[in-house]
Amino acid sequence: MDDPDHPDHYAQQVAAFMLFALFPLLIALAILLPAVLIGRLMGRLHPQWWRITVVRSLVWALPALGLISLLIGQWAPRLGYDPTQTPLTALIALALFTELAILVGLPLSAAFARSRRRFLRHGAAASVHVVLAGGTASAIAGTMNGARVRLLPMYFRNLPTHLQGLRILHLSDLHMGTFMTLPELAATLDRAKGYAPHIVLLTGDIADDLGLLPATMGMISELDAPLGIFSCLGNHEYDAGVDQARDLLNSSPGMLLRNFGLPLTWNGGDFFLAGVDDPQGRPAGQSGANYVREGLTFALERRRPWHFTILMAHRPWVFDMSSPRGVELTLAGHTHGGQVGFAGRSILELDPRVRYPRGHYRRGDRQLYTSAGAGQWIPFRLGCPAEAPVIELWRTKREAAGSGGPPA
Numbered sequence: 001m002d003d004p005d006h007p008d009h010y011a012q013q014v015a016a017f018m019l020f021a022l023f024p025l026l027i028a029l030a031i032l033l034p035a036v037l038i039g040r041l042m043g044r045l046h047p048q049w050w051r052i053t054v055v056r057s058l059v060w061a062l063p064a065l066g067l068i069s070l071l072i073g074q075w076a077p078r079l080g081y082d083p084t085q086t087p088l089t090a091l092i093a094l095a096l097f098t099e100l101a102i103l104v105g106l107p108l109s110a111a112f113a114r115s116r117r118r119f120l121r122h123g124a125a126a127s128v129h130v131v132l133a134g135g136t137a138s139a140i141a142g143t144m145n146g147a148r149v150r151l152l153p154m155y156f157r158n159l160p161t162h163l164q165g166l167r168i169l170h171l172s173d174l175h176m177g178t179f180m181t182l183p184e185l186a187a188t189l190d191r192a193k194g195y196a197p198h199i200v201l202l203t204g205d206i207a208d209d210l211g212l213l214p215a216t217m218g219m220i221s222e223l224d225a226p227l228g229i230f231s232c233l234g235n236h237e238y239d240a241g242v243d244q245a246r247d248l249l250n251s252s253p254g255m256l257l258r259n260f261g262l263p264l265t266w267n268g269g270d271f272f273l274a275g276v277d278d279p280q281g282r283p284a285g286q287s288g289a290n291y292v293r294e295g296l297t298f299a300l301e302r303r304r305p306w307h308f309t310i311l312m313a314h315r316p317w318v319f320d321m322s323s324p325r326g327v328e329l330t331l332a333g334h335t336h337g338g339q340v341g342f343a344g345r346s347i348l349e350l351d352p353r354v355r356y357p358r359g360h361y362r363r364g365d366r367q368l369y370t371s372a373g374a375g376q377w378i379p380f381r382l383g384c385p386a387e388a389p390v391i392e393l394w395r396t397k398r399e400a401a402g403s404g405g406p407p408a
Contacts, residue, residue, distance in 0.1 A: 024070060027092065031066040034099035035059060041106045059102075066095030093179070093379040146187030147374040147386035151195060154360070154367060156328055159395045160308055162269030165403055168310070168391040169197035169225070172333025173373030175236065176216050177208035180375035185219060188374055188388050192223065195390040198266070199227035200254075203333045203371065204234020204278060204314030210241065213248045221253035227264055229254030232275035234314040234334065242281065257312060259295035261302055272307035274299035274327075278314045289321075296321055316356035316370040323366035330368045331391075332356070337372035341384035346372075358384070 038059050043050045050056060069091040151167075169192050174180060200220055207213040220229055231254055237245040249256040257275025264273055276295045279288025296311075296318070303309055309327045311318070316332040323330070337358035338347040348357035361368040374388040394400040 027070055027096075028067055031063045031070070031092070031096050031099070034096070034103050035063040038099060038103055038106070041103070045106055062095045062099050066092050066099075069095070097380055146184045146191065147388040149188060149191035149195065149388045149390060151392055152360075152369070152389040153392045153394055153397070153400050154329070154369070155394050155396060155400070156308070156367070157365060157395060158308070158328070159393055160269055160271070162267035163271055163308055163393050164395065164399060166199070166266060166393045167195060167197045168331075168393070169195070169200045169223070170203065170331050170369065170371055170389050170391055171200060171206075171220070171374050172203040172314075172331075172371040173205040173234070173336055173377075174202075174216065174375040175205055175208050175373075175377050176212040176375065179377065179379045180208075182212065182215060182219070184375075185216060188386075189219060189223060192388055192390060197223060197225050197390055199264075199273075200225045200229045201273075201310070201312050201331055202229070202231035202254075203312045203331050204232055205236040205333065205373075206231065206234070206249075207245075208236055208240055208377070210244055210248060213245065214252050217249070217252035217254055227266060230273060230275065230312065231256050232312040232314060233258060233278050233281065235278050235280045238278065238280040257299070259298040261299045261309075261311075263302070263304075263307065270307065272300075272303045272309040273312075274303070274309065275312040276318060292318055293321055296325065300325060300327070316368060319356060319361065319363070319366075319368040323363045323368075326366075328366060329391075329393075330366070331371070332368065333371045333373055335370060335372075336376065337370075337384040339372075339376060339378070339381045339384050341372075341382075343383075346384060 039050070039056075042055075042059070174185065176182070176185065200223060202220075207216055217229065231249060233242065233245070233256070246256060246258070257273070259275070259277050261272055261274025263270045274296075276292055276299050279292050282288050282291035292313075292315075299311070300309070309329070311322050311327045311330045313319075313322070313330060313332045315334050316330075318332060319330045335346070335348055335354065335357045340347040341358065344359070346358035348354045356368055356370050358370055358372050361370070369389065369391065371389065372384050372387050374386055376386060392400070394403075
């Protein structure tokens with residue numbers, strides 16, 4: 001994979017070009033096309049609204065707002081301004097998702113508008129768009145102040161005594177870049193610092209903009225976790241350019257575990273930590289499942305029978321392979337929980353093909369936690385907040401209760 005003549009090298013270059021050169025164009029089209037559709041649909045479904053100059057002006061002001069913000073975001077680096085700051089990304093998201101909310105609401109509001117009752121014809125029809133726009137604003141606002149950090153106790157009957165109370169900060173899917181900012185990461189890390197994590201584990205998709213990777217890892221290192229920082233690769237590291245991502249991670253604070261594992265010492269005893277590569281790293285002609293299965297064998301080969309084992313994997317379905325191999329705790333991400341959920345459940349649960357989409361899963365004594373992600377690829381979350389759990393290991397709830405809780 002390091003050979004520039006290897007075909008995968010050029011595939012990575014093409015993927016990086018697609019992600020960063022064409023991504024702004026795709027966003028621009030995504031902003032402009034809904035406005036065109038809104039104009040056509042509103043002219044047919046609500047001609048009385050479309051004849052009002054203010055309504056037409058507002059409809060076209062939305063794409064103008066989004067496109068101007070996008071243009072500033074692309075040219076700002078030349079002027080010395082960081083385009084990943086929250087205001088620009090919030091305006092782009094506000095324009096795009098408000099347009100989509102209006103577009104979705106047009107058929108429903110048209111049904112109200114056909115009512116013979118004046119109240120339903122005017123008030124209720126307009127209220128459809130007010131409710132959708134309010135929900136959109138709420139979903140965008142929920143992405144702008146970093147991830148929710150909470151203490152998550154997990155219980156293992158065979159947990160060695162020296163690992164009682166070990167705290168793991170699980171960061172996944174930060175997607176540092178246009179829609180995930182360094183100030184937002186700082187807000188997350190400020191919350192996490194109060195829990196004094198002993199180790200930080202990053203399960204892939206750390207940065208879409210690899211230029212932010214050194215600063216990201218540097219900020220995480222300021223937590224001063226005594227066991228250090230460890231990471232594995234996700235599919236977006238391959239999209240952005242895996243060779244550069246790997247080099248930047250290897251030269252930044254922390255250690256990249258790519259189909260590799262090692263024993264760590266804590267409180268006078270040891271445990272085993274491993275990381276498996278993302279299936280996107282597979283060579284041509286090999287299935288992703290077989291690649292991960294082989295990688296897991298390499299990652300666990302230094303493990304000893306007495307080791308309590310923690311595995312980092314980007315894809316949660318790796319749990320189907322790690323649990324039969326005796327891995328007590330698997331940490332994963334990738335799904336973002338669909339970024340939409342209800343009552344703690346993920347919208348992805350509607351698709352039976354998606355395994356382990358969000359949260360805590362058990363298979364006998366083996367456990368998996370699929371993070372909904374500490375960042376987002378698009379700035380829109382509804383009922384599925386970004387999260388950075390601090391996982392605390394215990395044998396029983398009684399022992400956890402007797403610990404006195406985390407430090408202030």
